[in-house]
Amino acid sequence: MPNRENAIDGLYAQYPGTPVVVDRVRNIGSLALSRAKLAGMPRAHLPGLAAHGASKLFAGDAKTDERGAMVIAKTALGIPDALLAVADRPPEIEAARSLAAQRDFLTRENARSKNRLRSILLEPCPEFEAQADLSDPATLELMAAVGGPWSISEASSQAVGTLTRGCRRGERLARELP
Incomplete structure (x- = not known):
């Protein structure tokens, strides 16, 4: 049915x-x-x-x-x-349960995505991966400047060095990248 x-x-x-x-x-x-x-x-x-x-x-x-x-x-x-x-719960309780379930889902997905990104970064650039703060928008902008995490292994050593220094200082150095 x-x-x-x-x-x-x-x-x-x-x-x-x-x-x-x-x-x-x-x-x-x-x-x-x-x-x-x-x-x-x-x-x-x-x-x-x-x-x-x-x-x-x-x-x-x-x-x-x-x-x-x-x-x-x-x-x-x-x-x-x-x-x-089956108990009848007030709509407010059901709404709160639903929001909590969505928050839990988003938290798990966020952690999964960060772990995946760290895994991608670890292979080509362990020094950068160790210092990267993936919750910092500036760090993500720096990575995007070299084409994302998949391109870090292909980036020049100067670009990766700039990324690493930028990560240490927490500055926006995307415009310094070649």
């Missing part, structure tokens, strides 16, 4: 009052839960560890959507104590 409002609403209309159980409250499960709430249907969540443990009780080990749905349905019917109720 497609994860679309009309398809979900049509299914819920066929089975009013049936509990809606998902294994993920956010992402893929959020639309099903929000439509169930609008339809006045009971909502529950099967936590990941419980779903994983329950999946071992059934034949097969392939991880498919169909098998996952079967495990959730049979667990919900046979072991209802494994389910957690």
